[in-house]
Amino acid sequence: MFLTRLLLRNAFRHRLRTALTIVGLVVAIGAFGLLRTLVDAWYAGVEASSSTRLVTRHAVSLTFALPLSYAQRMKAVPGVTAVSWANWFGGIYIDERNFFPQFAVEPDTYLRLYPEYLLSDEERLAFLKDRQGAVVGRKLAQKYGWKLGDTVPIKGTIYPGTWSFTIRGIYDGAQTRTDENQMLFHYALINESIKKRFPGRGDNTGAFIVGIDQPANAAVVSQAIDAEFRNSLAETLTETEAAFQLSFVSMSDALLAAIEAVSLIVVVIIMVVMANTMAMTARERLSEYATLKALGFGPGFVARLLLGESLLIAALGGGLAIALTFPMVAGIGQGLSSFLPVFEVSGTTVALQALAALVVGLVAAAWPTWRMARIDIVDGLRHVA
Known part of the structure; x- marks a missing residue:
């Protein structure tokens, strides 16, 4: 409980910075979810196909x-x-x-x-x-x-x-x-x-x-x-209904690959932004972490503080992004219903969004956490934030 309160206080010590970081996470994770939903919608006809139906067309x-x-x-x-x-x-x-x-x-x-x-x-x-x-x-x-x-x-x-x-x-x-x-x-x-x-x-x-x-x-x-x-x-060509649907989807393979690439790039960009935020946080609190170590707190406690703060911000941003993805998809889906009849957020997309937020939180804090855990007490106490 003590650690949780400390993480919350640290995370919102610079409210504007934290708020902007969370907004960036919401935009990035939300965009990732939208793009993943678009790809899923493209394949919806394939996934809805029956395994006991074939389609026969002209060869x-x-x-x-x-x-x-x-x-x-x-x-x-x-x-x-x-x-x-x-x-x-x-x-x-x-x-x-x-x-x-x-x-x-x-x-x-x-x-x-x-x-x-x-x-x-x-x-x-x-x-x-x-x-x-x-x-x-x-x-x-x-x-x-x-x-x-x-x-x-x-x-x-x-x-x-x-x-x-x-x-x-x-x-x-x-x-x-x-x-x-x-x-x-x-x-x-x-x-x-x-x-x-x-x-x-x-x-x-x-x-x-x-x-x-x-x-x-x-x-x-x-x-x-x-x-x-x-x-x-x-002459005829007979194939499963799924293969028949996939033949239409395959015409857009390059487009779908580009969409998937963009969705990953968006996550990488916010990961870099988040890493910069955590690096700034670590530099500003160098003397504080050194003081904690001087008082007897081990490197593991210092590492948990920084890593926990990063994960907390990532969780807040990711949670808001996931919550906002549903109304965004519903609104966009109304306009695209004629072209993409099934446009809804899948459980897999939500899981990927949560995983993306977790990865961003972990990777962004990895280097600052390792560095702060190994900080020398004397050098840290000499630092003026």
Whole structure:
């Protein structure tokens, strides 16, 4: 208790210096947490992927379509339990800035393959019965103020025309990382219109979603599916859902590496600033530490004083930074919800922030602590602060 009171008195002896150091720690550790959260958000789709779902697309590129007739042949592959499909729609709601994912899907099989989209039985049935019906995520509905029964006009870009959809269901995510910013509607409605206007583009889809019986069979089933369509006019590439999501993330590898590097540089900078603060503190109290040693206090006690003060300041700054990270992430996440649907502080990020604050406190005080523990009593008493 005595040591704690002494540490508090020492830490706030120069209140302005300590306050500025804490502010610097809050900014640095807070920025570190924000940048780590941004990286986590980029990988959220990968982490939320199911190990029992595969994605089959055209072997050349996702921009090339696959015939719907492939679905029946995929179902016959051993290990496959279900097959559905989804087509990227890419429409505009009122303004181009209102971006959110829109998929034309085969509703029954698609919802069965995505049990993490939680819908009531009534909403599910209403969606299945209404060919102009749509299902949207909870966050998307809240963002635009949509409710059940609302009509949402979407201007097509890939599929020309203005399409009107009626909200028949609003799904919640089974987990915090489940994307609640999507809009799903009937592929059949889009397909029928396309076949009338552009016959050659009908009965095609951008990707198939394949359910498998065991995650361990993913590689075998993927190879079997691709072998089924080898040497055809539209060869396939089948991979796990996580690998499919990762292919998009990998396009930004350089950017993510730069963000991670910046997050570490920020911590190193505040570590240098903190080390300078502790060095100044040690020089100013040189005679005090020498007096303590002359009174019989050992080098260990002197070391604990300086190291404890550094850790106390780091703990205060780190704690405030962690506490402020949550509201900052929540505020920023509202603006980025269309692009990063899952933007939240993870337990790992909080742990890394706490670890960063601890490392800053330890490293900043390492050299001054070692020096003060070895100070000569006579030389220390001659020093005038």
